[in-house]
Amino acid sequence: MSLFLLNDIVVFIFIEVILLLLLFISEFSVLKVLKYWDFSATTTFQYALEKRNYLVNTIIYFTVSVKIVLFIFFVKSLDELSLLVPGAMCATGVIGANSYGNILLLFKIFMLFLLSIWIIINKLDLESKVFPYIKEKYYLFSFIFVLTCIEFCLELFYFMNIPLSVPVFCCSTVFKLDNLPFELNTSGLLIIYYLLFVVILISSYYKKSIISFFANILFLFTSYYAVTYFFGTYIYELPNHKCPFCMLQKEYFYVGYFIWFSLFLGVFFGISPYIIESITLKKYTYLHKYCILFTTIFVALSTYFVVSYYLKNGVLL
Amino acid sequence: MRSKILIRNLYKIYNEKKENEFFALKNINLNIKCGEIVIIKGISGSGKSTLLSLIGALSKPSSGDILVNEQNIAKLPDIFSSQYRNEEVGFIFQSFNLVDGLSVYDNVKAPLVLSNINQDELKKKINLALEVANIAHKSQQMVSNLSGGEKQRCAIARALVNSPSLILADEPTANLDKNNSLIFVDILKKFKQLNKTVVVATHDTIFDNLAFVDTYVNIEDGAII
Amino acid sequence: MINKNFVDFSILLLLKDKKEYLFSFFIFTFIVFLASSILFISDSIKHDLFIALDKQHQIIVKNTKSGRYTPLSEEHIDSILQISGVDNVKGKVDGYYYFAQDRRYFHIVVDESLDEHSMIISSEIKSILAKFKYTTQFNFLTQDGITSLDIKKVIKSNIISNDVILVNEDIARKILNMDEDEYSYLDVLVPNNSEIDFISLKIVDLYPDIKVKTKNDLKSDYEYVFYYKGGIFMILYIVSMISFFILLKNQISSVFGEKKREIAIFRSIGFAIKDIIFLKFIQNSVVALCSYFLGVFLAYIFVFIFGAPLLKNIFLGHDASHIIFTPIVDVKTLFVMFIFTVIPFLASILLPAWKIAVEDMSEVIK
Ligand SMILES: Nc1ncnc2c1ncn2[C@@H]1O[C@H](COP(=O)(O)OP(=O)(O)O)[C@@H](O)[C@H]1O
């Protein structure tokens, strides 16, 4: 039972249960609204349904705030666990300790994306006087609710299956250069990386939501590989240290948090306009400027380490 | 003149489709112009308060339209109806409805805390309202220590603080002595000068035959007669 | 964004009704106090263990025979020294002396700086010896008669030093009945950390009976015991916390209920449902934060200044009365505490806050 391995895990699961409970309560309201909603009605029942809207909103705002804190907490706990899990030097080993880890991490990021999109749609809904997107946003909510349940199960499976006796593989074995997809080499990867950056800048500047959407999705994957296999080595200043997680540690001044969060925020603001437009069927270009901002921060930050290394040492790794 | 409040075919049914169904308002049609003072008269239980609460968006009608400044407030979501109450309407209630345990000043401040204005402006607005309602000298008193007349003046200051264009008063003199009631009638005049639209629901005869009142509306069993 | 006037006003209202919030304030402070005390204690113990661990070399070698620990000899030292990568091997004498009068074991540890007539003991041992009138010296019963040692110094009892008596190496052998060339364990110095695992394997190859523990193994062992115990403790704690929260929630609901009319007044002057919920949220956050800081502060005093009476015995058993806790407060622990207590507290007010906010406003008209 490695569930009890760390106080942190117990706390983590406990808070997740509370959130799940709250979401469950809102889901009850959501189903009611989906079933009986009739904006034109002037019955007390309809007005009671409108009031339920505020319960769901409150709970979601609360959930999102807590989930963001928990996400950071989760990543930190993984680092902590690397002291306990044999073979693990950083979060790579811990997250890869069983087959649930990586899925769970992706799931968590995806959930934060979805919740944020929900909040934006909710904001648009509340700005209008006729609740135009209430059904859409509640279908999305139900979807989020189901995913949260799945996420919770994944968390349980993941924590229960962390091996404590068999050594796990860590970053030195997991990330090898020949792991790049499509038989890419580093220079090819970098060309795509900067090319996509330019495409994102242009499409965001001209507010082309659909181009920005696809470019950002590609950029997310490219950046993952680029940071892990190229930029990371300059952060660590070691040619063979390839790891997306070590940079989260104190030795590297927590720079990983800035890198990954600027990437995720940039990608989020890049893809959400298109998703929101396809739900609300209206132009929504307000977020593009944030996409430009965060993506630029991300690219500048990652490039900075290469440039500063070159200036200091006169050579590249 | 432009109409301030336009009410069309307004119904309010309590306990709709139940055994104890009750028609509190039946087919009300009313047109109140900007800057008018309107007195709604009727015996107790005739539906005056119900009508005021609908105009003030405290409750929702069963059918019909209420247009205030040409905007229908009958079906506004809570955020908008609250904003409407906050910015457009000043309430003066029969039982004053002050928050016990707060000073006069803090009671008057309450409607302003929703808007993000700076401290200086906040103070200026509150003090102005206190002056107009003639209660500035008691501003640091706890409201529970005030007399009936003073409580009402505090409530008036609160109603005025956000400079609403519409004042709704429900039985404003029911808890006052003769003297204070007369003071209230004077204040009504002041409202007139300030060009506020005022709707007073009352059964007090003190409001009968006032020269500055534009319209008297008689209501009986939920219908205008 | 967050409106300062609104926050100020919420706090004004909170101060007005502070009596109603007193109950939740105290209950919640108690919850935080308990949880922080537990975490402070376990953090402090862990800290002392790891400090002790840091003083050790990278590999500890012990000998076993039919599953029991037996002494090692010079021969072991010599052959381990042969392994390349090993810088130095030290034989250590260490063991337990049974003090029959009190039916307890004393942990005998070597301190080279002592002479043949003196010893250093922990304050816990001092009090045990005092019970039997040994105040300045103590007589060890050994195979060759009585060995009498003066108490030179008393050190503080922490988790490691609680049952320790420090003596000269020769005296230690005498007390533990070990020969000149016998050692309890070997401390192996390996300068290159990456060779540790490889060298431990080599040692085991040489002597199949030998048990090797690297520093990392030990660390994992400690962590494991601690976290595991801590985790179980947490579960128990959660159960009690949930019952507290149910109590709290009822209390909060009833407090909110009494305020129905006040809420209706606010609604009538323009507060939206979301504003009322936010107002309640701000007020309860203030309560939660104050309780949190007060609870942590009290726990600090309780654990590190008063030595956590009662709780200490739960953690360390009955003979722990002299153990003191090294004051260790780690930001991470405070953060975990925060998540663990404040978030459930705030979660428990969401529903009551919403319920009171959507109440009918027509009350104000009556
Ligand atoms: N919430 C309610 N449920 C049922 N009946 C109500 C409710 N509120 C008011 N009524 C009824 O509606 C009628 C009109 O009430 P009201 O508007 O308060 O009258 P007035 O203010 O003229 O005295 C009264 O007969 C009263 O009993």
Ligand SMILES: [Mg+2]
């Ligand atoms: Mg009435």
